[in-house]
Amino acid sequence: MNDFTNIGQTMHEYLNKGAFLVAGKDKPNVMTVSWGMIGVMWRKKIVVVPVRESRYTKEFLDKEGEFTLSVPFEKMSKEIAFCGTKSGREVDKFEALGLKKVKGEKVDTYKVGGCDAYFECRVLAKIPLTADMLPDEVKEIAYQDSDYHTLYIGEVL
């Protein structure tokens, strides 16, 4: 595989289908991310996950500074949908869905069992998006309620 454009294409496809973002060491919470990036910054391999101000997961990311990304290929679409619509404030999603908690090897949180690719990350930088950075077309798509994302830049460990 050595076509950068295809890598991009494939990346886009996988991300678009959603991945599980897990944070929290004692009572881990799982949410769905279907937007994000992968790349290199500051000589480090990184993944970037956008998390909205209102999200329960944000509290764990800010407090504990670690997360995992578990990517299922072509499966678990029901679980992805559930984790993208229910909040961990109201329901333990691991329990409700019977998801398997797999202890991280390099971080003090968990991964979702049965996925095909995993990233274990520590939060390296946080970039809160603000209205002045974004054009109207983007605000219409994503921020009509002003619930802006913070971009969490995670170093892949």
Place this chain on the structure above:
Amino acid sequence: MNDFTNIGQTMHEYLNKGAFLVAGKDKPNVMTVSWGMIGVMWRKKIVVVPVRESRYTKEFLDKEGEFTLSVPFEKMSKEIAFCGTKSGREVDKFEALGLKKVKGEKVDTYKVGGCDAYFECRVLAKIPLTADMLPDEVKEIAYQDSDYHTLYIGEVL
């Protein structure tokens, strides 16, 4: 190819070897980027390129809002090194290196001939990095001179 982790690995390798970023419609300028990201945001395919405040390229990006990324695989390392150290304020790098200007199909700027992968992009959002977003370890690696990057989020056209 259906291993997300390998996609990440390959992405990291290609990016680390450098790509040509071109902006400017009348007198295009080329610079080297060896950091960056690819992904999905706001339902769009994106690439993200970091450009420092001091860079000549920044003027074109801000004024014209379009750019291309040309990625050479395993070659052109001399040209990548040259474009990463010389400024377009002092030298026309296309001319000095004899690089072939290839007209963009979807943007009013150029690509670098002879590369293996291309992205044509319009600037969708600009995120200026500031000291408060970054930990000391990152500032030491990249910002000892306070010449911060702006992250240009480009929609892949």
